[in-house]
């Protein structure tokens with residue numbers, strides 16, 4: 001049994017008593033957090049660590065992330081923030097020059113606003129990349145852009161049918177343009193690429209994201225939609241003792257259009273939740289994607305887009321309700337991606353159905369994103385105990401103009417209304433949805449507290465009245481995210497009995513101008529009492 005006493009720091013607990021002077025841990029748990037005299041008395045046999053007057057926070061719990069995808073994206077060509085197709089091509093070439101033996105170019109993060117009309121085309125890539133396949137995922141992770149070599153490699157032709165809930169965009173003559181949406185991406189192109197990822201590549205991706213998490217202070221992430229390959233990678237890492245952050249995992253369920261097949265996926269999740277439940281790796285629920293994104297015009301809206309179009313849900317209520325009821329009956333937590341207001345209503349109605357079928361009791365269902373939401377529906381979801389799970393990074397003003405042009409000013413001015421959630425009494429969870437946005441939590445907190453862009457702080461904020469106080473943002477990104485996974489008695493706060501997961505920052509961000517968040521770094525990350533990251537000082 002080993003005790004450690006941490007002193008000489010400001011400890012922000014994210015708990016009811018927000019501040020403490022000392023933290024005493026025994027093995028992997030917190031024994032005491034509070035005043036230093038008591039901590040010293042309880043820890044008279046402890047090793048004392050002087051933190052030099054720094055700030056301590058609970059480790060961040062990323063409420064919504066795609067863990068292996070983040071590791072994968074960290075190894076791909078980064079197209080985020082690219083201004084136009086020229087810049088995209090230049091970055092792809094640069095990446096390829098550095099990896100001349102790569103069999104294909106994999107890229108991530110192009111913004112829709114960088115493509116004239118938001119519609120990429122294979123021809124924009126073919127001249128520069130005639131032979132090597134190029135796969136470039138959009139920043140919202142709901143579309144992918146292929147050149148002709150990639151279309152040929154996957155085998156997409158004019159005859160390839162669009163799947164339910166997805167689309168291969170086509171030229172007038174029926175040829176695929178290389179712009180691929182939603183289930184055509186996630187159900188066809190994605191699995192093709194996944195097949196190419198062997199176990200060792202997947203393990204490298206997991207190692208890569210964990211290194212990034214250690215450095216940036218993420219001690220737990222809610223993995224939003226893992227599959228069998230991810231599971232094997234997680235299990236192998238756990239067996240090898242190489243996990244340095246905790247995973248709360250949600251099993252991805254796809255709408256097959258067939259009720260029995262959909263319920264069979266729930267049954268698999270139930271089996272996993274029973275068998276995969278350790279302090280580091282815990283299957284807690286299921287994930288469904290009801291609609292797409294605003295940028296892709298695939299989010300389902302109550303009132304059409306500015307151009308008059310609208311989208312159909314990937315999960316109509318009739319398909320979703322039995323799945324939610326079955327998962328709910330088994331005690332699984334259901335996470336429902338719903339970006340448009342109409343999709344949010346489908347999600348709420350599905351939970352209401354689950355409550356009708358299974359009776360009233362405590363449950364932790366959640367809706368992901370809620371970028372466009374009707375205030376009346378916020379009251380509804382709050383009264384049902386549904387957690388809104390939102391991503392401050394998605395309000396980045398640099399991405400806002402395209403988003404705004406799709407919706408018009410009235411809806412854009414009510415986009416991402418975090419304070420509505422807490423005012424209605426809902427528990428708001430914050431995450432990043434990485435790799436659709438960068439994973440580091442401190443810039444995410446910056447956007448929560450300012451609605452400004454971390455890469456361009458001088459740009460006008462995106463609806464600044466929806467910013468939240470920094471301390472609240474940190475609570476949403478730790479304690480509340482833990483709560484939504486049902487893990488509030490394990491992680492997310494500095495509190496006696498919980499795991500000793502915490503981080504030490506070089507700057508007390510609560511006492512400095514908020515822009516200092518952008519230069520603040522994580523000096524130390526501790527997971528279950530073990531120091532997993534220590535910066536060179």
Ligand SMILES: [Zn+2]
Nearest residue numbers: 064066224433
């Ligand atoms: Zn996501």
